[in-house]
Amino acid sequence: MRHLLFLLASLISVFAVHTAPARPPAGVTNNAVAFCNVDGVPTAFSFSGLKAGKTFRDVTADAFAVDLRSGARRALPPLPDNTGRLASVAATVANKVYIFGGYTVAADGTEVSTPDVFAFDPRSSAYRRMATMPAPVDDSVAFAYRDRFVYLVSGWHNDGNVAAVQVFDTQSNTWARATDYPGTPVFGHAGGLVDRTLVVVGGVAAEKQANGRNKYAASDEAWYGEIDEADHLTIRWQRVRAPPIKTRYRIAATGSARLSAIVFAGGTDNPYNYDGIGYDKRASAPSAEVFAFDVRRGNWIVAVPKPVATMDHRGLIEWDGRFYTLGGMDARQRVIGDLLGFGVEGVAR
Numbered sequence: 001m002r003h004l005l006f007l008l009a010s011l012i013s014v015f016a017v018h019t020a021p022a023r024p025p026a027g028v029t030n031n032a033v034a035f036c037n038v039d040g041v042p043t044a045f046s047f048s049g050l051k052a053g054k055t056f057r058d059v060t061a062d063a064f065a066v067d068l069r070s071g072a073r074r075a076l077p078p079l080p081d082n083t084g085r086l087a088s089v090a091a092t093v094a095n096k097v098y099i100f101g102g103y104t105v106a107a108d109g110t111e112v113s114t115p116d117v118f119a120f121d122p123r124s125s126a127y128r129r130m131a132t133m134p135a136p137v138d139d140s141v142a143f144a145y146r147d148r149f150v151y152l153v154s155g156w157h158n159d160g161n162v163a164a165v166q167v168f169d170t171q172s173n174t175w176a177r178a179t180d181y182p183g184t185p186v187f188g189h190a191g192g193l194v195d196r197t198l199v200v201v202g203g204v205a206a207e208k209q210a211n212g213r214n215k216y217a218a219s220d221e222a223w224y225g226e227i228d229e230a231d232h233l234t235i236r237w238q239r240v241r242a243p244p245i246k247t248r249y250r251i252a253a254t255g256s257a258r259l260s261a262i263v264f265a266g267g268t269d270n271p272y273n274y275d276g277i278g279y280d281k282r283a284s285a286p287s288a289e290v291f292a293f294d295v296r297r298g299n300w301i302v303a304v305p306k307p308v309a310t311m312d313h314r315g316l317i318e319w320d321g322r323f324y325t326l327g328g329m330d331a332r333q334r335v336i337g338d339l340l341g342f343g344v345e346g347v348a349r
Contacts, residue, residue, distance in 0.1 A: 027051070027052055027327060027334075027335040027336040027337035027338075028046060028049040028050065028051060028060065028062070028327040028335065028337060029049055029050050029312045029327050029328050029329050029335045029336070030049045030050050030086045030087055030250075030274060030312050030314060031046045031047060031048055031049030031050075031088075031314060031326070031327050032046070032047045032048060032049070032088040032089050032090035032099055032100075032102070032314050032315065033045065033046050033047075033090060033313075033314060033315040033316075033317060033325075033326050033327070034047075034090035034091060034092045034097045034315065034317075035092060035317045035318070035319060036092045036095060036096075036097055036122045037095075038095075038122040038123060039123065041067055041069070042067070042068040042069060042319045042320070043065050043066065043067060043068065043122065044065065044066045044068055044317050044319075044324060044326050044339065045063065045064075045065050045066075045076070045090065045097055045120070045122070046063060046064050046065075046066075046326050046327060047063045047079060047088060047090055047097075047099050047120070048060060048061055048062070048063070048079060048084060048085045048086070048088050048099070048102055049062075049086060049088075049314075049327065050086055050274055050335065051335060052334070052335045054274070054275045054276070054335065055275075056105040056106060056107055056109070059084035059085060059086055059104065059105050060078075060084045061078040061079040061081070061082050061083055061084045061085065062075075062078050063075075063076040063077065063078055063079065063120075064076055065122070066326065066339050068317075068319050068320070068324070068339075071339065076120075076125055077125055077126075077127070079099070079116075079118060079127070080118060080127040080129065081116065083104060083114070083116075084104065084105075085101075085102030085103060085104050085114055085138075086102055086103055086105065086138065086274055087101075087102050087103055087138040087139040087156075087187075087188075087274075087314065088100060088101055088102030088138065088314065089101065089140055089141065089142040089152070089314055089315065090142065090314075090315065091142045091143065091144040091150045092144060093144050093147055093148060093149075093150060093170045094147050094148070094170065095122065095123075096119050096120065096121055096122075096170070097119070097120040097122060098117065098118070098119050098120070098130070098150055098168070098170065099117070099118045099120065100116075100117050100133065100137075100140070100142060100150070100152060100168075101113060101114055101115070101116070101117075101133060101136055101137050101138050101140060101152070101155070102114050102116075102138045103138040103139075103156070105274070111158075112158060113136040113137055113138045113156060113157050113158050114136055114138070115132035115133045115136035116129070116132060116133075117129070117130040117131065117132060117133060117168065118130065119170070130168075130173055131168075131173050131174060131175060133152070133166060133168075133175065134164075134166060134175050134177075135157055135162055135164050135166060136157060136158070137152060137154075137155030137156060137157050137162060137164075137166070138155060138156050138157075138187070139155050139156045139187035139188045139189075139203075139250075140152045140153060140154060140155030140156075140187070141153045141154070141155070141189055141190060141191045141200060141253075142315075143191070143192065143193040143198055143255070144193075145193060145196075145227065145232065146232070148169065148170055148171055149167055149168065149169055149170070149232055150167070150168045150170065151165055151166070151167050151178065151193075151198075152164075152165070152166045152167075152168070153165050153181050153189075153191065153198075153200055154181045154183075154185050154186050154187070154189065154200075154203070155186075155187055156187035156206075159214075160185075160206055160208070160214070161184075161185030161186055161187055161205065161206055162185055163180045163181045163182075163185045164177060164180060164181070165177070165178040165179060165180055165181055165235065166178075167232070167233060176233055177233070178232070178233040178234070178235055179225075179233070179234055179235040179236075179237065181200070181223070181237070182223065182237045182239075183200070183219070183221045183223050183237075183239070184205045184219055184221060185205070186202070186203025186204055186205055186219050186221075187203055187204055187206075188202070188203045188204050188249045188250045188271065189201065189202050189203025189204075189219070190202055190203075190250070190251035190252070190253035190264055190267070190313075191253055191262065192253050192254045192255030192256070192262035192263065192316075193255040193262075194255040194256065194257055194260060194261070194262065194295050195257070195295075196226055196227040196228075196229060197224070197225070197226055197227075197295045198224075198225045198226075198227070198235075198255070198262075199222065199223070199224050199225075199240075199262045199293045199295070200222070200223045200225070201221070201222040201223075201242070201243055201248075201251070201253075201264065202218065202219055202220075202221075202222075202247070202248035202249060202251060202267070203218075203219050203248070203249065204216050204217065204218055204219065204248075204249060204271045205217055205218075205219045216271055216279045217271075218248040218249055218269065218270075218271050219248060220242045220248065221239065221242065222239070222240045222241065222242045222243060223237055223238070223239055223240065224237070224238050224239075224240045224293075224298075225237045225238070240293075240298070241300070243264070243291050243293070243300045243302075244291075244300055244302060245287075245289045245291050245302065246269040246287070246289075247264075247266070247267040247268060247269050247287040247289050248267070248268075248269055248271070249267055249268050249269070249270070249271045249272075249284075249311075250267050250268065250311055250312050250313055250314075251264045251265065251266055251267030251287075251313060252264070252265045252266050252267070252310075252313035252314075252315060252316035252323075252325045252328075253265070253315070253316050254315065254316040254317065254318055254323070256292075256318055256323075258318070258321075259292065259344065260294065260295050260296050261292040261293060261294050261295060261301065262292060262293045262295065263290070263291075263292045263316065263318070263323055263344065264289075264290070264291050264292065264293075264316075265289070265290045265306060265313075265316060265323065265325065265342070266286060266287055266288070266289070266306070266309065266310040266311055266313055266325060266328065267286070267287050267289075267311050267313065268284045268285060268286055268287055268311040268312075269285075269287065270282060270284040270285065271284070272284045275333070276311075276312070276329050276333030277333070283333055284311065284333065285309070285311075285331065286309040286310050286311035286312075286328075286329060286330060286331055287305075287309055287311065288305035288306050288307065288308065288309040288310075289302075289305055290302075290303035290304070290305060290306055290342065290344070291303060292344075303344060306340075306342040307342075308330075308338075308340055309330070309331055310325055310328040310329065310330060310336070310340065311328060311329050312327075312328045312329045313325055313327075313328050321343055321344075322341045322342065322343045323341065323342055323343070323344065324339055324340065324341045324342075325338075325339075325340050326338075326339050326340075
């Protein structure tokens with residue numbers, strides 16, 4: 001295990017750029033996002049999520065794609081079961097986008113974690129149903145590894161968080177169990193992977209009370225893991241110092257091989273279910289914070305904040321030296337549809 005240093009590094013400069021207008025007829029939040037290069041066209045994809053009304057009626061199965069060069073947006077077929085869901089995650093493997101889990105919301109407020117997995121072909125816009133998850137989860141974190149495997153780390157399952165790290169083999173369409181997440185199980189956490197190194201931060205822990213109800217609290221835990229080179233189901237975990245920021249929930253994140261860093265942006269420090277109003281009944285405020293974990297040095301790096309504060313993200317897209325969020329909520333807890341880009345000028349070495 002490499003030696004980890006947990007020092008605050010120098011600021012890295014960040015600038016933000018709004019791409020050409022790319023707003024859907026209605027915004028979407030808590031949507032699964034992914035990137036894929038489709039016949040030379042760099043494309044961001046969005047699947048499912050929540051529309052502007054933020055009630056059970058606004059949970060959607062809709063999907064769309066955005067050309068990152070032009071900002072042109074096109075509708076895609078909805079998820080094939082036409083069942084709206086929130087808090088799904090997506091990952092791109094071998095030029096296919098895989099969409100995992102999420103949860104449905106009934107009129108009476110009942111929420112059910114879905115086991116469904118779909119493979120989406122960006123060239124044909126066709127879906128294929130894949131093997132269902134052994135433990136259905138939502139608000140999980142997904143990592144693609146070696147252009148074959150997708151890891152789902154922790155997450156919520158119906159009435160509580162799970163510690164399971166579930167691994168999907170896209171070639172054999174099978175599931176396996178990797179080394180469990182050693183931290184307090186959480187939902188709404190964030191993370192990314194570079195090479196064999198993954199970092200997971202934040203999320204919400206749930207403690208069962210005597211009355212049977214859950215008490216929710218933001219987690220300040222951060223975990224570093226290394227996937228064993230010979231056995232992809234073995235992960236060596238080590239707890240690391242929490243990032244020096246307040247944001248803990250539904251942060252946009254991705255691993256950047258270019259920067260040798262896991263990059264995090266946005267989110268909030270006040271957890272909520274799905275409408276942007278915290279469990280404490282206060283409106284949650286989005287963050288503009290940008291920070292990263294340098295996987296070579298083991299440092300947390302704090303960046304200049306991005307100009308637009310956003311929250312309720314399920315992933316972060318990197319393309320051509322910039323990072324992008326797609327959808328989310330703004331400072332008034334409104335659902336937005338913007339594709340917002342920001343650049344990181346480099347990680348100090």
